[in-house]
Structure formats: C-alpha cells, structure tokens
Amino acid sequence: MFLKEYFGSIFSSIKSLLTGMKLTGYYFTHHNKIITEEYPDNRAALKMPERFRGEVIMPHDEKNEHQCTGCQSCELSCPNGSIKIITKQEIQPDGKKKKRIDTWVYHLDMCTMCGMCVEACPTTAILMGNEFEHSQYEKKYLKKVLNKPGSRLKDGVE
Amino acid sequence: MLLGEEDHFNEEGEFVINIGPQHPSTHGVLRLKVWLDGETIKKVEPHLGYIHRSIEKMSESFSYRQFGYITSRMDYLSAHMNNQACALVVEKALQVEVPARAQVIRIILCELSRLSSHLLWFASAGLDLGGVTPFFYAFREREAINSIMEETCGARLTQNFMVPGGIITDLQPDFQKRIKEVLKQFKDNYHEYNEILIGNVIFQNRMKDVGVLTREDAIALGCTGPVARASGLSCDIRKHYPYDGYEKIQFDEVILTGGDSWARCEVRMAEMLQSVHIIEQLIDNIPEGDIVAKTKNVIKLPKGEFYQRVETARGELGVYIVSDGGSTPYRCKYRSPNFSNLMAIPHISKGHKIGDLIAIMATIDLIIPDIDR
Numbered sequence: 001m002f003l004k005e006y007f008g009s010i011f012s013s014i015k016s017l018l019t020g021m022k023l024t025g026y027y028f029t030h031h032n033k034i035i036t037e038e039y040p041d042n043r044a045a046l047k048m049p050e051r052f053r054g055e056v057i058m059p060h061d062e063k064n065e066h067q068c069t070g071c072q073s074c075e076l077s078c079p080n081g082s083i084k085i086i087t088k089q090e091i092q093p094d095g096k097k098k099k100r101i102d103t104w105v106y107h108l109d110m111c112t113m114c115g116m117c118v119e120a121c122p123t124t125a126i127l128m129g130n131e132f133e134h135s136q137y138e139k140k141y142l143k144k145v146l147n148k149p150g151s152r153l154k155d156g157v158e
Numbered sequence: 159m160l161l162g163e164e165d166h167f168n169e170e171g172e173f174v175i176n177i178g179p180q181h182p183s184t185h186g187v188l189r190l191k192v193w194l195d196g197e198t199i200k201k202v203e204p205h206l207g208y209i210h211r212s213i214e215k216m217s218e219s220f221s222y223r224q225f226g227y228i229t230s231r232m233d234y235l236s237a238h239m240n241n242q243a244c245a246l247v248v249e250k251a252l253q254v255e256v257p258a259r260a261q262v263i264r265i266i267l268c269e270l271s272r273l274s275s276h277l278l279w280f281a282s283a284g285l286d287l288g289g290v291t292p293f294f295y296a297f298r299e300r301e302a303i304n305s306i307m308e309e310t311c312g313a314r315l316t317q318n319f320m321v322p323g324g325i326i327t328d329l330q331p332d333f334q335k336r337i338k339e340v341l342k343q344f345k346d347n348y349h350e351y352n353e354i355l356i357g358n359v360i361f362q363n364r365m366k367d368v369g370v371l372t373r374e375d376a377i378a379l380g381c382t383g384p385v386a387r388a389s390g391l392s393c394d395i396r397k398h399y400p401y402d403g404y405e406k407i408q409f410d411e412v413i414l415t416g417g418d419s420w421a422r423c424e425v426r427m428a429e430m431l432q433s434v435h436i437i438e439q440l441i442d443n444i445p446e447g448d449i450v451a452k453t454k455n456v457i458k459l460p461k462g463e464f465y466q467r468v469e470t471a472r473g474e475l476g477v478y479i480v481s482d483g484g485s486t487p488y489r490c491k492y493r494s495p496n497f498s499n500l501m502a503i504p505h506i507s508k509g510h511k512i513g514d515l516i517a518i519m520a521t522i523d524l525i526i527p528d529i530d531r
Binding site: 009012013015016017019020022023024035036048049050051052053077079112113114115116119128 | 220221223224227228291294298301305308309310311312313316318321326327330350353354355357358359360
C-alpha cells in the first residue's frame, strides 16, 4: 500500500511536470508568440503613449512665445517643491507694469512625475513630455530652466 | 543590536538566524529573525523599519489634493485603490457626490490593478519556490495591463489618477477596445497558469497543510483580504461596506475554509476571474457625463474625524484623518492590510521547516513599503 502511494505520487509529479514542460515546449517552438522586446535595441521603433509622464515641458511656438503667466499655481501644487518660479515686473507698451516670469526653474531630480502641476495650470502652459531617459553624470544637469532665452508671454493669455 | 551579533546558539540550543533585510524571497527589505531547532522553526520575529519614509507625517504638510499621490508609494501594486481611499475620505468629509462615469471608471481601473497584483503574486510565488518559468507567463498579461495604465493614466505603477471628486482626466478613445483585448488574452491564457504552476503536484505538496491560519486567529490578528478569506472569514469591504457603486455590481466573494497556503492560492486564482467578471459587466456600460465633481481650489475639510476603508488587492486599507478645519490634515493614519497580515507569519510558521517559511511568505503576499509606510 505504501509502495503504491509512493510510486503513484512520483508518477503524478512527473505527469504534472511534463504538462508544464509541454507548455514551455510549445512556446519554445512558436517564436511568433514571443512578445518580449530588448529595450536599447528597439529604441528607434519605441513609441511612448501620448499621456506618458516623463518630464515637465513648456511648449514654445514658432515666435518663441509661451503661455505661462507666472501665477505660481504649479509651484503651490507641487508636493516636492521641484518647481521654482522667479518673476519680474515688465513694462508693457502702454506704460503699465505687469508680472511676467523671469526663470521657470524645474528640478528634475526632485520630481516624482505626479502630474499635479499640469493639472493645476490654468493656461496649459506646461505639459508632461514623453522623454524618459534622464540619466546624467552630475546632479547639476538635472536643474533645468524651461522658458527659453528671449521668450515672452503669448498675446491674449492672462 | 547589530546584524550578525546574535547569530549563535542560545542557552536552549536554538540557532538564531536573520532572513533579510536583503533576501530575494522577502520581496523587499523585511528582516525576519528566526529561532531554529535544526530545521524546525521555533519562533519568528519580524523586524521593521528598513523602508520607513514617514508617509503619515509627510501627509500633515500636504494639502488634501496632494496627500493622496504619495500613497501610490505604499502598496505600489494597489496604487489605484490607495489613491481611491484618499479621494473617498475627502469626498466623505465634504459630502461631494462623485459622477457616475467617474465611479465606473474607478471600479474598472481598480479591478484591473487587482488583477495585475494577483498576477504578480502568481509570478513571485513560483519564483520563491524555485520555478522561474511561471514568472514570464504572468508578466505577459501584466505587461498588457501596465500598457493600458500607461496609456490611460500616464504611468505604469504610481498612477495618481483618482483625485477628490472623481478622476483626473477622461479616458483615452480606444480604452474599451484595449481592455477587451487584455481580458480576452487573459481568459485565453488562464489555463496555462494551471498547467504550469497551480496544477503541479510538487507545488501543491509545498502548499497543502502548510501554515494553517484558523478563522479565529485571522480575526484575532486582524488579517484581511485573501489571507482571511482563505480561512473562511467573510471580510470583503466591497460587499460589506460598498463604496463607489460596488453595491450595484454582481460578483462573488471567494471564501474557502482551508486556511492553509493552498487555500490562499486558490482564493487569489478565483479572485482574478471575479475581477474579470466585474470589468466585463462595466466595460460596455460606462455612462456619459462629467468625470469630476466640482470642488474648491483649496480644499478645507470641516473640523472632525473621518475614516474610510477600501478593499485593496491585499485586504482592508483604512484612511483616518483628523481635521482641524485647515487646508492640511492635522493627523493622518493609514491602517495598512500588509501590516496585519504580516503578524500572521510568526503565528502560522511555528513548527514548520525553514523552506515552508518561504512558501508561507509567498502566499501571504507581502508588500514591504506598505508595512513600514
């Protein structure tokens, strides 16, 4: 009785092992069913989804104009303090002084890509970009200024 | 006491070793101090604190819009449910009605992450017991789910999609088509899981009658989720205290009475099918309408205490908030499912061999960042 059970368990183990091996054998012989990709090699064809949150970007149009009014909603909504906006007073053509951004400092090293700054922005001046390869040799390269030199606020955006 | 200082025989002739904090089978930085007699476990003592990030304390300096996002880093496989709990507690305090569309989308995404979490459990359970191949089969489906999360929410794990009042953005246009593809792929491949791991006699023998948690112990230790349901305790928050419209949905609470590791495996395998069943009910019936209820720019909760619980993939998550009427929580406490489930390990592993401890840890399915917070 004991022997029967003992050998029975051996046979059932081998049978269940073979069931599993049959499955792996199936995929071993069906190469078209394999879906893994090798990352650095597929870089040319790699397309990230549109909504992927990789970094904060500030789009500029062809006239080098952005839409940031310097209201600092993003700075207040950021949980990590990775945004710092330095504003200045700019004299308008009609003689009035108005608040405009001087530098839009983005600390990529502190950012967790939660996307709450983009959510808070009333003028959609900032968006989340798809770039995800951020490695740098030194930390100082991760501090970015998002508004381009010489850029100004787009007309009509308040 | 430093690591290694206590690695010696004590007076009773027991050998004391440390499993972890850097051990592949603990899924993180959990340290278990184990007293052994030969290979038999006399006593297990979990030591925590290796990944403590003081999330509760940090929440006190965050606004009510911000404090939810960091909970994605607690139980990172149930990030949607954690965010949902934070959103729900704010909605409960403000008495905001969530739009029907947002509720349905929340449930779909939560069940998807539950499915993906159980798939990861399947993958790592095989890996812990020395079977590397099942890992890749589970990750094939998990990758498809993660791609949906990436396309819809913008991130694969730390989605931050649920905000107080609803959800952060609307769905992408081909969401329903993609979900149907994934569900079809999952259902077509479900039999492979049984063939490669669950039906394997060696795996079953490692699991059966190992680490038996009785119903009374599950209640006494505060276990929830699949761990308690495998011991015959009905504890599904979705059934008992429905939130976000779970009361309108047909699904079964999977309850088994074995209480051993094998029962915990079977509960999770059955829960995957239940999650698929829930998504299938909703995917063609997403109502039109708003995705977020109007809330003030700076949310201020009324003075008082608020508690909300949700069912994550591992059990009951409770969020407790004390508000002093300001724009940040006065005190924020998370009742995490993994912390209570961890306490079952010293209890149920007594008298088993050291190899069984790994099998028990695999089926309890711990996420260490959730234990320490």
